[in-house]
Amino acid sequence: MLFEEYDYFQYSFPEPQYLGAKYIFTGWLTKYLPSNIATALDAFSGSQSVAFALKQRGIKTYTNDFLRFNHAIGLALIENSSEKLSANDIEALFTQRDTENYTLMQDTFANIFFDNEQAQIIDQFRYNVELLSNPLKRALALAVMNRSLTRKVTMGHFAHTQALNYANDPERVKRNRSLARPIKDIFFELVGKYNQAIFDNGKENKSYNENILSLLPKLQSIDLVYFDPPYCDSHANYQSFYHLLETYTEYWRDKQFINTTKRYEPQRYSGFDKKQDAIYSFEQLFQLSADIPHWLISYNNRSYPSLQELRAMISRYKDVSIETQTYANGRGGKGSVAGSQEILFVCKNKPHSFIPSHFMESVPFSYWHQRYNNDELEEFTTNRTGLLWLKIKSITRRELINDFLQFAELPVSATRLESKFQEIYTKLSENVETAHTQLDSFIRTKHQETHAAIDQEKLVSELYQLRSFDWGGDYSNALDKYLVDRYIKVYSRFDELSTKLETEIPRAVQGYVLCSWYNHWSSILIEDIFKSHPSVLPTVGQIKKVDFFIDGIPFDLKVTYLPANFIEAKRREKGLRPELTELKRQAREANIPFSEHRRSDDTYYEIVEKMKERGDIFCQNALASMKNIRLEILKEVQTDPQILIRNLYEEQGELRFDASNRLFLVLVDTEDFDSSWKLKRNLQALRPQIMKYLDEFSSNDLEQKKISFRYRNRNRTQEYTAWSDIIFVVK
Numbered sequence: 001m002l003f004e005e006y007d008y009f010q011y012s013f014p015e016p017q018y019l020g021a022k023y024i025f026t027g028w029l030t031k032y033l034p035s036n037i038a039t040a041l042d043a044f045s046g047s048q049s050v051a052f053a054l055k056q057r058g059i060k061t062y063t064n065d066f067l068r069f070n071h072a073i074g075l076a077l078i079e080n081s082s083e084k085l086s087a088n089d090i091e092a093l094f095t096q097r098d099t100e101n102y103t104l105m106q107d108t109f110a111n112i113f114f115d116n117e118q119a120q121i122i123d124q125f126r127y128n129v130e131l132l133s134n135p136l137k138r139a140l141a142l143a144v145m146n147r148s149l150t151r152k153v154t155m156g157h158f159a160h161t162q163a164l165n166y167a168n169d170p171e172r173v174k175r176n177r178s179l180a181r182p183i184k185d186i187f188f189e190l191v192g193k194y195n196q197a198i199f200d201n202g203k204e205n206k207s208y209n210e211n212i213l214s215l216l217p218k219l220q221s222i223d224l225v226y227f228d229p230p231y232c233d234s235h236a237n238y239q240s241f242y243h244l245l246e247t248y249t250e251y252w253r254d255k256q257f258i259n260t261t262k263r264y265e266p267q268r269y270s271g272f273d274k275k276q277d278a279i280y281s282f283e284q285l286f287q288l289s290a291d292i293p294h295w296l297i298s299y300n301n302r303s304y305p306s307l308q309e310l311r312a313m314i315s316r317y318k319d320v321s322i323e324t325q326t327y328a329n330g331r332g333g334k335g336s337v338a339g340s341q342e343i344l345f346v347c348k349n350k351p352h353s354f355i356p357s358h359f360m361e362s363v364p365f366s367y368w369h370q371r372y373n374n375d376e377l378e379e380f381t382t383n384r385t386g387l388l389w390l391k392i393k394s395i396t397r398r399e400l401i402n403d404f405l406q407f408a409e410l411p412v413s414a415t416r417l418e419s420k421f422q423e424i425y426t427k428l429s430e431n432v433e434t435a436h437t438q439l440d441s442f443i444r445t446k447h448q449e450t451h452a453a454i455d456q457e458k459l460v461s462e463l464y465q466l467r468s469f470d471w472g473g474d475y476s477n478a479l480d481k482y483l484v485d486r487y488i489k490v491y492s493r494f495d496e497l498s499t500k501l502e503t504e505i506p507r508a509v510q511g512y513v514l515c516s517w518y519n520h521w522s523s524i525l526i527e528d529i530f531k532s533h534p535s536v537l538p539t540v541g542q543i544k545k546v547d548f549f550i551d552g553i554p555f556d557l558k559v560t561y562l563p564a565n566f567i568e569a570k571r572r573e574k575g576l577r578p579e580l581t582e583l584k585r586q587a588r589e590a591n592i593p594f595s596e597h598r599r600s601d602d603t604y605y606e607i608v609e610k611m612k613e614r615g616d617i618f619c620q621n622a623l624a625s626m627k628n629i630r631l632e633i634l635k636e637v638q639t640d641p642q643i644l645i646r647n648l649y650e651e652q653g654e655l656r657f658d659a660s661n662r663l664f665l666v667l668v669d670t671e672d673f674d675s676s677w678k679l680k681r682n683l684q685a686l687r688p689q690i691m692k693y694l695d696e697f698s699s700n701d702l703e704q705k706k707i708s709f710r711y712r713n714r715n716r717t718q719e720y721t722a723w724s725d726i727i728f729v730v731k
Contacts (some may be wrong), residue, residue: 559662
């Protein structure tokens, strides 16, 4: 090690309060660093203490964590070499501004972890973070605030609901005064320590925010990798412990928040924190790291898989020795109780070792299970074994799977549904093409039974009883969230809420039920049209992300219209005002009175109807101008459908997010765009267009349907790939 590298030890890592943090072990861990290491990767970086120790030693350091709040620390302290928060920056971060759309902490966590006043300050701060122009400063501000938030709760995590009780307990405050201190004071105390930890080690260090199994294939020329994975069956669920920090960093607006601690749902897929995934994830991890000469792996003797199992897996690739440290005192979590052992696997290349290109001849069940859960769906389209996995999953309902076992004369020993799924896949994947033939035959037989039960004419007649399509509110994926946000949290007086029960709420609930009913049964009819085509293999069970297979390609059908947000985006591109703003301007010019309703849809409807009723040249021209712009937009997307496809993927709601192959059926009534919903029951208009598309469909053209996109509510650097197309039905 060069003498000048020691200069970096004058910089101190801000002490974390993080379950499993290796801060207390960095001196011990770094004793096992080989000499002449130029580039190292901290693959599960967490608090970033090991990455910081690598940076101190003059090593080019890559750091990664799949949680955004940990990534922010990596940006702030590892990738960042010079940017600090100035006095002006800090003042700006606590400046009071209009934050009408930044109330997440108040709405979700006030009176659980913070009182309302502190929650308002935290929301205000998060709004102000976005005003900082430098992304490294933004990351630094978030890192310091997140650390401040952990100081406000006992044990530094958010898996309990005693924060306010403890803050009002003099005995606990005596032991930890931060429980009762203002968050601003804690931030001011910490920010100097973080500023002082920023230094330039002369290398281009980088912080990543990905699942490590996705990141490893993208990196090259790594000399050493440090793995500190979640200790499965120990304190592995970091998303539950630190959910608030992830929610605050992402500032989610359409997540579902569950249980008493308001943990976000769905959680990100890890692959290392659950027993059913852990072993295969480790196998993948080691295979993908085979070309990296040196590994250091932190582990715990109370975790799953066992030390013996993990050592056996490592030994396929590396020579390995084991070092241990015993916890004298507990540090929180099952994996660090007094007497448990911290384990370090020290791994290096075997002499003249040969690493096989794949460690198994067949693709195991867990491989596809992991990719399905992690929205890594590309391979299901291009791999026959992956397609087989999907088909089996599509019949994994108890009555269907038992019928299939009888149909295929396939004996299985498992009794649990998930175990049956796994055993069937293992047996059928021994002869993939024969298995496809069996499954296709079974599925088509079952579909005929379902199809025979649908009386199309009667169902269409029922759908015609709905005369107006009005949801009655903006639900953002969930009626319960709408009612909570609009009524339950708004009205503190019982009599006011009771009045709403007699007026507004019945309309909202009725609208939601009727529109949901219409969408469900019209979708049944539309899917039945697709499934009647000979090139389409239906799904007969309930499976997310797939409605049918066209020429063996899985597709999820989405019936939609020209989205309002897309129309507004295209209007902005053309330098035009939003439609409602323009309508209001035209109404005022025409002296047409209107009310500013709580719902913008109601205001829009009132103006349009009054313009139609007046019917003079001015109103006709105003409505025609709006219609013509929509027709221009329609023509654009018919010429280049991928413009609209990308919008439909990127703007989907968080609770319904996935990266499945999607076939969009876009319905447009050009005479009255707002009546496009009626086309969902117009089988005479739908059937010819659907059949024409399916007749002309060819899997040879699949590459033209490929699309890549990023999703705003998840890792913004992660790129998803899918195959997608649009069928336009225009009246």
